[in-house]
Amino acid sequence: MQQAIAILDSGVGGLTVVKEVMRQLPREKIIYYGDTARAPYGPRPADEVLKFTGQIVDFLIQFDPKVIVIACNTATAAALEEISSKVSVPVIGVIHPGARAAISATNTGHVGVIGTVGTISSGAYTTALKQLSPYIEIVSLACPLLVPIVERGEFHSKSTSLIVRKSLLPMTNQYMDCLILGCTHYPFLRETIQEVMGPYVKLISSADETARETSTILYNKGKLASGDTLPIHQFYCSGDARLFRSIARQWLGEQIGNIPVLWQVTRLG
Amino acid sequence: MQQAIAILDSGVGGLTVVKEVMRQLPREKIIYYGDTARAPYGPRPADEVLKFTGQIVDFLIQFDPKVIVIACNTATAAALEEISSKVSVPVIGVIHPGARAAISATNTGHVGVIGTVGTISSGAYTTALKQLSPYIEIVSLACPLLVPIVERGEFHSKSTSLIVRKSLLPMTNQYMDCLILGCTHYPFLRETIQEVMGPYVKLISSADETARETSTILYNKGKLASGDTLPIHQFYCSGDARLFRSIARQWLGEQIGNIPVLWQVTRLG
Incomplete structure (x- = not known):
């Protein structure tokens, strides 16, 4: 099975990274987690953001992704270093x-x-x-x-x-x-x-720059997807599914217009 | 001693990468080789370009660089794959x-x-x-x-x-x-x-993009230079030293205006 790029955010913000990854690397499968029930992370203390980010990474790692993108600046500042040292896949911050x-x-x-x-x-x-x-x-x-x-x-x-x-x-x-x-x-x-x-x-x-560096890092590790089968992306959120899906469809637009996408609500912690 | 970024080209073209590396990573020491005596590489057969590039890499590797940048598109097309498989430092093409x-x-x-x-x-x-x-x-x-x-x-x-x-x-x-x-x-x-x-x-x-990806790769390997001592760059060419130096000084301008630089002519092959 095709290994995915796992992307996480406090909510819908990471969709800006998703859109660029879809545009720059249309062959790549994406698994997204948006912690919409607990957004925003910005005002939370750093140790809480670290805890939440760790929970999401634990969830995403089950899918055996080839890379994890912390597509949230607050979570990158609070958790990138610790998460990187704990998991064996490359972790990219923004x-x-x-x-x-x-x-x-x-x-x-x-x-x-x-x-x-x-x-x-x-x-x-x-x-x-x-x-x-x-x-x-x-x-x-x-x-x-x-x-x-x-x-x-x-x-x-x-x-x-x-x-x-x-x-x-x-x-x-x-x-x-x-x-x-x-x-x-x-x-x-x-x-x-x-x-x-x-x-x-x-x-x-x-967001755009992180998508590009994800491309650089996957290329340098010889991990870019090949083949012409369109991937089936998976989107998870922890809060209001209808609002999340509406924002995602509006933002991603043509990027997911014609392709199958899995949507699911999953609460962590 | 500070490990350098080694940059090579058929001639003066790689100076466009040098300028960007100096601008984006002013702490990094650069060792440059421009094969001005044998430029242009463009019309040469691929196996000859591969041979010349190999000679330059053999020369540069003596300086124990942390990365080698093949700052020449012709040489990248002809030699990147083979050179990458032969040396133990990361090799970046353009x-x-x-x-x-x-x-x-x-x-x-x-x-x-x-x-x-x-x-x-x-x-x-x-x-x-x-x-x-x-x-x-x-x-x-x-x-x-x-x-x-x-x-x-x-x-x-x-x-x-x-x-x-x-x-x-x-x-x-x-x-x-x-x-x-x-x-x-x-x-x-x-x-x-x-x-x-x-x-x-x-x-x-x-050229600009390669400088940026060099920054990405060094960061991800934990190899970015630190400290505030200005590095002493070294420039080697195989042809007319005066012309090379004049083009380099004109192009690099303020980037090397106030800093010590070593210039030397070295023929290979």
């Missing part, structure tokens, strides 16, 4: 791919980062960016209101636009040429974020 | 990073590739792109006149502009939204290539 893409994209060396309270207060992006280059200047901002909007599926309402504007206000007069979307939920709000930041700030999606 | 970046960047799935005769006739980009996604449409073109221009250091002359225009003419009426610069020499001519292809075709530099 923070280093985002940091590498920003270093590659910036011309001025001035980079902004937005994320959850958990991600920003961990300082994980600053550490990752400074590990690559001591010359990078970083401005960070926690935007705690954005994940709940996305989890409710409200991407384009007037109040969403207002909340994004208000959340990003402290960033609009900062000097930067790149802004890292340091939360996999944020690409759902990409258009509004781009509008607020203006056309000269490149948005770096940690 | 073709798969370019292919992955194009798959990530394209919206329409229509991708163009330009390269040397050796690279294009090997079909290596088509293979790499199709391995990732069966839905990609590819148009390829060999541009044998471009490497000699760059090796002479003529980046901005009127005749250069004319040769680039004439070489790319068959690509200008093809449907594509990305064009892979499938030769590490081509970023030297980037502005002219962009002018000829128009603003709606994204140029994907296999």
Whole structure:
């Protein structure tokens, strides 16, 4: 049987990684777990996020995946290191791919980062960016209101636009040429974020970049799927199945339009 | 002693990878070999390119590098697989990073590739792109006149502009939204290539992307350099040292402006 790429998130945010993996690696089978019943992770203490992430990894490892992608910045900051040391499959987080893409994209060396309270207060992006280059200047901002909007599926309402504007206000007069979307939920709000930041700030999606690095790592391990049989993806969530499925179908659109997909609700812990 | 990133090319083309590695990973020490006396590799038979590449790798391996980057598309197509199986350090080619970046960047799935005769006739980009996604449409073109221009250091002359225009003419009426610069020499001519292809075709530099994947691979192996001592880079070439140094200084500019660099001529074979 084809080994899958396992992808997990606190909720629907990791679907932004799923979409890119489906687009960049259409031969790969995906098993997704979104902990929608316990989202958002952002405001939770790090040890609780570590515990929840461990439970999801224990669940996903049963499917014998070839790689596990922690498609949640908060969980990456809190749990990547410990989880990596515990399981035998490669584990990929979203923070280093985002940091590498920003270093590659910036011309001025001035980079902004937005994320959850958990991600920003961990300082994980600053550490990752400074590990690559001591010359990078970083401005960070926690935007705690954005994940709940996305989890409710409200991407384009007037109040969403207002909340994004208000959340990003402290960033609009900062000097930067790149802004890292340091939360996999944020690409759902990409258009509004781009509008607020203006056309000269490149948005770096940690989600897109992680999909690409997953491709790099699978290639280097000789683990890319071959063959032309379309894979059957599996989606699990812990909360409202109808809302999850509606957001997933809306976001993934043509990527899952014509192919069979398994949906299931599974609570952990 | 700090382990270096070893980078090789048929000539000065790999300097485009060097520049990006210096920018994205300023802590890393670089040892470069440019086989300027035997450039271009593009028109040479594959077994000769394999032999020359093997000689350079034998030379570089003496420095105990942490990774070897074959920063030449022609050499990657002819030698990556065999060299990888022979040495114990990771060997990175430029073709798969370019292919992955194009798959990530394209919206329409229509991708163009330009390269040397050796690279294009090997079909290596088509293979790499199709391995990732069966839905990609590819148009390829060999541009044998471009490497000699760059090796002479003529980046901005009127005749250069004319040769680039004439070489790319068959690509200008093809449907594509990305064009892979499938030769590490081509970023030297980037502005002219962009002018000829128009603003709606994204140029994907296999050089830039390889620098980024080198960063990914070193990170995943726990091999990124730390510390704040500036490394002393070493540059070797087999041909005209003065021309090589002049092109390198011009291209690398501020990247090597204030730092000590060793230059040396070494012939192999």
